[in-house]
Amino acid sequence: MPYPFVLPTTSSFSFSSSFTCESHPSLPLNASTHRGVVRDTLKKHKRLPPASQAPSLSTVVSSLQSYLPSLFAIDAGLSRKAIHSEEVSVILNSTPQIEWRPTLSHNPIPGREPARTKISSLEYEISFALTTLAAAYTLQARAALHPLYLTSSAPVGTTQRQTAIASATRSLLDSASIYDYLSTRATETPLPAAPCADITPSTVRALRSLALAEATLLAVLKDDPYPAVVAAERNPNDMEWMYKAPDIPKVRAHLFARLCLAAAEHAAQAHALAGSGKLSAEFVKYLDDLRRTSRARACRFFGIDAELSGQTGTAIAWLLAGLQELGVERKAEQKSKSGFKGLRKEWTERREDKKVERGLDWGADAGRLDETRVIEMLEAKWTKQNDTMMTQAIPPVGPLLAQMPSGREIHSLKPYQPPELEPDVLEAMRAPPDRSDDPGNYASSDDETAVDPSLVGAFPGTHGDYRTGTPNYY
Template structure:
């Protein structure tokens, strides 16, 4: 369900080429070392197949957390601040030139990788590193939730389901904390951001999005209906042979207000992202993110309508319950289901979309890009079919012996009137938050580490001389067609000149 971010990559950079420290001479070299580890980890992650990238996320988070204290120490040393009781003195000798590849900015050339953005400030390098950390936390939440949607294997147990959702919620709240810290840090900047990825409106939007996703997971943890629908579609499930699905009573009204709160956070994130748009190229965000935010808001409001329908059905108001389900379908932009005989183009299109989404889940690539609209549609249609049968029921009296009265007068029609959609939507209450974003704990270097960097470095800082990944791709020589793997050197000529 969480958005599938793409982690950015960065160029090599030597801190010693732009910064010197009289109080801690080894600080620039150590910062370059840890930044080089982050760069290599991001390059390795990018080249892994999508099915293996999730396993590499913990190391990326660990490497970024190890690099940030050194970068923040240099940033603090530029203003002669003190850390752990020690004053750090850092002098800027030349303007740093660092490149990062944006991943959520719109690309001017569709189908191609976005060009790197050149930044000339350590502050924005820290911004990119922290944004990458927030994206990695969100991707870890996706990896935790992936087993819940796989229908090719055995269904997971309720305990494993709860553990997965709890773990994903923790990662999303960590992501919201990081983005919230970036938003507060951006308030004091006087210069414009080099790209939309690290603009103040963008990082505030990412904090709202992570909070919205965490709020919706609080509902998913106790919502039995998505699991029932997934269990019904799982060919490996055999529990239906001897046990009916258990659907416990839920706190429907509370869950509905939580869903409305998630929708409000998503709407706020969408408006902030729309505020970033207005330029060309990297000055606006890509359409996939904006579309996801809109779909997330629709899904959250549809879930709220479904829970209001469940609350009405538990009270015996089947007509109102069906009305709320129709409200949910309207929020999703789906027309009410109609029974048609023969082939139906809309039904074929829906079945094709479901199969395509199932294949994405099995491959683990780009699943959930609709923010759960398809899953919520399945749940609402299941409940609508069930409750429509109940609402259309006609009750006849049981006659055990002949009696002299008119049986027709004893027939009870249980059908209830379905109220208009506009009337129900106008009665929606306000949302209710369940999570609060904790302040991000800025990592700091231990005092012992600071004292160890007072010595002169024992080697040169040559991290800025490493080739860029773009250069590696341009200079890489592929295997000629028809050649045996590993023998490309035998087919390479001394000259690189081409003849036409």
């Protein structure tokens, strides 16, 4: 976690081909210029190896933030709305023809790109631009959290851990605010059916709930010592052989459990919204895994709360409830059945660790593996204590799950404010444009190696030096 989004790419587009601004003639040229930078940035980001894409996210975000004021200015001009008390008048001359390549509304086929989506409304251009920015924020949150899951280097310190989680939380809340703005905007300006599922109102609301769920879980992770302890046990570079046992006050353990339940409710809402659309199966599965992980984490904290009260038997039952939510069998049950399941589980864990080290699509299971490791560690420890000292009966799991309280929210979204052009920049656009914004016949945003078919080999201008027709074989 957070979800490893793939950023879309887009075609070139000239705003002057469809829009004219009477009050600010240079506005379409300005929008086309910034959009061209966005297109080029997304194209370069896509061509980078997956492990090298994180450093380019800041460039992607910056280009989108520079493009959005011009885009919203044209949108305001179509509605005859004033910007900084200055009237902007934009006229639609012809229907815009723009293409975006969606990344959520398809089931990926190895070696094949998803089909492009053609849009003919400025509203959908705004939706694609904003959802791309929100996805980039989420990827920045992943990049900030990545060092916390590495086991090939020394564990990060407490200060660095808190800083990383705080930065990731801000990014996720910014992402959620954008999705919240888009969902509100969709109700205020109803449009025909969206050209693809990536920007439908239901998908946008699902993405909003997803970002809120992940941000809520980070509020718990900030003060949850157990994942760090489990990661340290697998880290050969961890030289801290003597450390204090994790200690969570009783009140906070119960609070963390309710926060996890709130995250589970958001994830369940996102899964219900996404399941009704034509979104990729792996994205829908991630939402279900996130719901399961959140409920299992809540069970773990209820177990910690019970163990702190001396109710070891009830605490173990809560851990078993957490494993049931995850759909994982106890280690003892796995050993009693067949060794194949245990080997497969170990292989899955090693593969996930390698993904983390390489910086690929780690966390695609929404943290199920990490939570399973933590619960199994506590279950083994508490079972040993209960068998040797406490000898308390373990109650059934069903009644415990039935008495779960409701979730508790911790985050409130700050309303997203569409960016506006600076007054001096807007005033300068009253001058006529000094050049044309015709994009010309540029290569497609997804043509990795565009080569002129008339050229032979890799040397331009050598076509006439080669024979054509049927060769003679001797």
